[in-house]
Amino acid sequence: MQQLNVVWFRNDLRAYDNAVLDSAVEHSTRNGSPLVALFIATPDSWQQHDMALIKQDLIRRRVMQLKTELAVLNIPLIAVEGNDYKQVGEVFVQLVKHYKLSVFVQREYELREQLRDKQVETILVDSGGQYIEFDTQCIMPPGSVRTQQGDIYKVFTPFKRNWLAALKQHGVRCYPKPKPLAINTIVLPEFDEMQSGDNSSAAWSVDEVEVLGKMRQFCQEKVGAYHTARDFPAIDGTSLLSAYLAIGVISPAQCVARLQIEAKDSWQSDKSGAEIWLSELIWREFYKHILVAYPNLIKHKPFQSETDGIRWSNNEALFKAWCEGQTGFPIVDAAMRQLNKTGWMHNRLRMITASFLVKDLHIDWRWGERYFMSKLIDGDFAANNGGWQWAASTGTDAAPYFRIFNPVSQSEKFDPQGEFIRLYVPELSKLQGKAIHWPHSLGGVKSYFSPVVDHATARKHTLEIFAEVKKSA
Structure with missing residues (x-):
């Protein structure tokens, strides 16, 4: 049975500084065996992970660009459209029928991904192949x-x-970009070709x-x-x-x-x-x-276990107002509208909006964590989970629970002229000075929302619910 080397791309979609690709090219050069690159889209599993559609589109666009870039190196990239992680195993089952495989891959850390990779490794080893993993x-x-x-x-x-x-x-x-391989014609089983996305990430270059x-x-x-x-x-x-x-x-x-x-x-x-x-x-x-x-974090467990006992209000109407940028707090609303419109949010605003959801609206941080993942083009589970648990005072090295951002003073400090607010909250575009940070001091603006909560009252309640769980712990 012919030897075939496979670079299985996942979240390492690059030709430069790719130890996985570099090793696979070196292996193929040394042994004279053909090399192909493989990417398997799994939209159903992506959806289960709350992956934003704009991130899915960015991945699909990048894979097609990578296909062009690898072609210059005489490495064909096979982009397969699957459904979920179960179909990943089926792709390799088909390949091992025709080839003895050596699969080069970068390690992923999340639980479902580890289970998927273990299944693929078993398929390869049982067929006499190799699963070669890099922790990079x-x-x-x-x-x-x-x-x-x-x-x-x-x-x-x-x-x-x-x-x-x-x-x-x-x-x-x-690692430098690998040098082109000798052309090596191979015939692979037919798979469903990866579909294109919705082009929602078009503003982001994929070259x-x-x-x-x-x-x-x-x-x-x-x-x-x-x-x-x-x-x-x-x-x-x-x-x-x-x-x-x-x-x-x-x-x-x-x-x-x-x-x-x-x-x-x-x-x-x-x-x-x-x-x-x-x-x-x-x-x-x-x-x-x-x-x-601490793999329990992947199951959305708090790092500080006692905080799982916090009695969140979880008011769905307030959560909807937060998601849609209709809270009556200009900096919060501008930030959420930026997220919904562009798929990205400035880091300072991520802290402000997260603190507001948890410590002003008293909504479980996991609701916000999932919403961010469903919208962010840069959604990364570890960073997103870590950031939310920091803001919610439930994680490792988290902000003390009594550190509660005042959204108005944050707005005055970090958007002093209101330029960012005017960009995403046009209802307030004519306001000048401090009025734009808290228009309600003028009796409100008819086209803008009334505040959904009183910050001072909400802050007091936050201190009470956290003190309660800390005392019981």
Whole structure:
């Protein structure tokens, strides 16, 4: 039976800095055996994971672009349309009937994905093939950064300190784009061809070189001011790379390597723009380390187990108002409308809206977590779950429960001129000064919504319900 090597792409949709692809190309070159790339769309499973339609579209567009980019390397990419993870196994069952497979793949951390991969590994091994896995989602793989006692860090600051020590010791390695293989004609079983998406992500480039250029430009031109600009949603001060990190068009190693080149030593300077952006990349890894160490988080369990006893109000009308940006709190409404319209939300606004849902409306953080995943083009389970549990004071290294954002003062501080609010809440576009942050002080604006809650009263209730569970614990 002929040997066939397969690069199974999932959330590592790139040709540059891809250890999986690099190893598969090296293996094929050494053995003279053909290599194909494989991607299997599983929309039913994506839906079960609350994956946003705009993210699904971005993935489909990126896969078709990757197919073009790999063709230059004489690597055919087979993009298959499946339904769910069960059909993934069926694809490999068909392949092992014709070939002895060596499958190269990047490890995924979520439970259903691990079960899927275990099934595929069994199919391959039972047929005499190989399942070759690489743990390359993070620069420092989960479990590699530990306390002196060998435990997983539950607090970010010491995790970051030891992560940086490992970075200085080992550095980062970025793999070049592989050289073209010799043309090798193969005949594969017929599969349903992957369908195109709805083009909802059209504003986001899927060309790998263009995305790398965006990352390089950010490190050259914007990262120096990141520490001062990143909290202001009306300013174009963030990298806008999160969607590409989420599906693997770029890698965290590429980001760190480019940052070190462009920022020189400033990435080691406390509170510099480069150091703060690096911290954001480390937060991303921290949450993945936590996810692997505590798999119950994947089942939407709180890290602080006693907080599962909180009696949330879960008012569906209030939740609907929050989702639709109709709460009567301008910064909250503008942020939610940005999410609904564009599939993306500024990070400062994610904290404000999450705090508002949990600590003003007293709605279970899991409702918000799922809603964000259903809308975000950069939806990433570990980061989204970690962020929501931080805001809800239920997670590891979470904000203290008595830290409750005042949405009006947050608005005044981070959108002082109301530019962002005017962009997404046109009903308030004519208001000037502080009135735009709280139009109700003028008796309200007829075309705008009345506030759904009194912040001071809600804050008091939040302190009471958290104190109750802390006392019982």
